[in-house]
Amino acid sequence: VAFVIGEGGPKDRNAIQLATRAGTWIKNERRLERAPEALAAAIAMCAPFGGTLRSITGTYNCVGMVFASRRTWVQPDELAPIFGDDGYREIADSEAMEGDIVLYRDGSGDPCHVGVVFQRTTDVSSATTELIVLSKWGANGEYLHGRNQLPVLLLGKSSVVMSESRRRF
Amino acid sequence: VDLQSATIEIESAEFAARVNLASDTRSLVSAFFAEPAVGSLADRIRGDDGPSHAAFLSARVAKLATQATDVRFEHPSDAALAAYLWLLSLSFPKAARVAAANVLSLPNLWWGKKIAEHMFFGRGSDAANDSDAVAESPETLTSDRSTPTNQFVVRGPEPWVVAAGALERVSAELVSGTQPTVRSSSTTTVEATTT
Numbered sequence: 001v002a003f004v005i006g007e008g009g010p011k012d013r014n015a016i017q018l019a020t021r022a023g024t025w026i027k028n029e030r031r032l033e034r035a036p037e038a039l040a041a042a043i044a045m046c047a048p049f050g051g052t053l054r055s056i057t058g059t060y061n062c063v064g065m066v067f068a069s070r071r072t073w074v075q076p077d078e079l080a081p082i083f084g085d086d087g088y089r090e091i092a093d094s095e096a097m098e099g100d101i102v103l104y105r106d107g108s109g110d111p112c113h114v115g116v117v118f119q120r121t122t123d124v125s126s127a128t129t130e131l132i133v134l135s136k137w138g139a140n141g142e143y144l145h146g147r148n149q150l151p152v153l154l155l156g157k158s159s160v161v162m163s164e165s166r167r168r169f
Numbered sequence: 170v171d172l173q174s175a176t177i178e179i180e181s182a183e184f185a186a187r188v189n190l191a192s193d194t195r196s197l198v199s200a201f202f203a204e205p206a207v208g209s210l211a212d213r214i215r216g217d218d219g220p221s222h223a224a225f226l227s228a229r230v231a232k233l234a235t236q237a238t239d240v241r242f243e244h245p246s247d248a249a250l251a252a253y254l255w256l257l258s259l260s261f262p263k264a265a266r267v268a269a270a271n272v273l274s275l276p277n278l279w280w281g282k283k284i285a286e287h288m289f290f291g292r293g294s295d296a297a298n299d300s301d302a303v304a305e306s307p308e309t310l311t312s313d314r315s316t317p318t319n320q321f322v323v324r325g326p327e328p329w330v331v332a333a334g335a336l337e338r339v340s341a342e343l344v345s346g347t348q349p350t351v352r353s354s355s356t357t358t359v360e361a362t363t364t
Contacts, residue, residue: 007286032277034189035242041182042189058243061192075193112196138190139279153190153200 008075016072020085028072034058034139042140049151051143058139062114062154065136066101076111079103088162093129096120100163102133102147106156113154117161118144131161170209172222176229178206185248194283201252210256223261226253230268240277250281258288 008015008027018026034042039056046053063074067082082088088101096117104113115135122129131147137154148155170178178184184204191197201207213222230253233246244250250272257265269285272278278285 031279032243033241035239035245038182038185038243038245042186045183045186058189063192073192076196077193106196106199110195113192138192140186140189151190153196153203 016068018068018072018074020082021087022085024081024085026067026074026078026082028064028068028074028078030071031059031073031139039140046137046140046143046151049143049145049149051141051145051149054134054142054144056141060136061138062136065134065142066114066116070136076114079111079114083162087164089164090160091163093131093161094122095163096129096131096161097163097165100161100165102131102135102159103162104150104154104156104159112156113150170206172210172213172225175206175209179204179210179252180233180246180249182245184252185245188248188252188280191280194280194287197251197280197283198255201255204252207252207256211259214256214260219260223257223264226257227264227268229253230257231271234272234275238277242277243279244275244277244281247278247281250278251284254281254284254288258284262288 006012008029010017010025012029014030015028016030018028020026034057039058043053043056059073060068060070061073063076063079063082064070064072068074083103091100098117098119100117102115102117103111104115106112113135115133117131118134119132120129121132132144133147134142134144135150135154136142137151147159184206187204188197188200191200210222210226213219214226216222230250233250233253236244236246238244254265254269254272257268266288269288272281273285275281
């Protein structure tokens, strides 16, 4: 039996060095790749949701895609310090721009998923903003999808747009 | 869902694909709740015939854990092992910990390992991340602090039931906030290694 204490921390050789702007360590773990047949099953399972598959690997998740350059797996509970230390704030949908972050929350209000705004379109007649989001679906594929075009587990109960943009001073 | 159908479903690649939408153990368990096959087994294991179903699941864990796998990839039964461990933990925590100790020796598990760790160290293995607390037990631990990447690893030979007992004590003490007092024995040692 081998049991590692402090997984994902600075002493874990399976973690990569990853920190917020303020230097707070972001716990992470590199995950093994999944077998080809497992990835094929993942593609088949996700197909009905209609997203466009960009890439598939099991080695990183949504947070790892957005905040760790697709290099490692970061649990969603690490998002709070990341947003805090990196100067993110919630913005209105109408202010969203490509590169901003969509944060999905579960019924408890905890982060359950995150993605990057890939495209924003505004319907002037209905005064609504539509977002196309790029996100990683757990250990399954990385998809381009509509904001709410997600499996329930990732969609959660609500979503907000977060931005660190400094267009204003 | 009958027992055989439930296990076939849980051990399928399709099941793994669905529950692998999860990013942490909490969402993994949410995914389990959404699976009829898991729900069926949960009902069975909580029922009058629970012990026999627990024995069956323990045997499945043992069988899957000894399955030859390609270690370049994640264990093909990772999700199933996690589900079985979680199911066992519902009503048979000791059997679950024994099964968990069994899977912890596998090199290519993800969710199975996370659930197993949860059983020994509690919520999200937060307590397990308090490595300093463990490091402050010199009588029970040896460490090579000259190596910056050293990690504390509980090692034991094959009698993993003994190791599981040691881990239970560490878990209880960490959760209660007292100093861990695991002692080395002829069958189980706690040591620091570089991994």
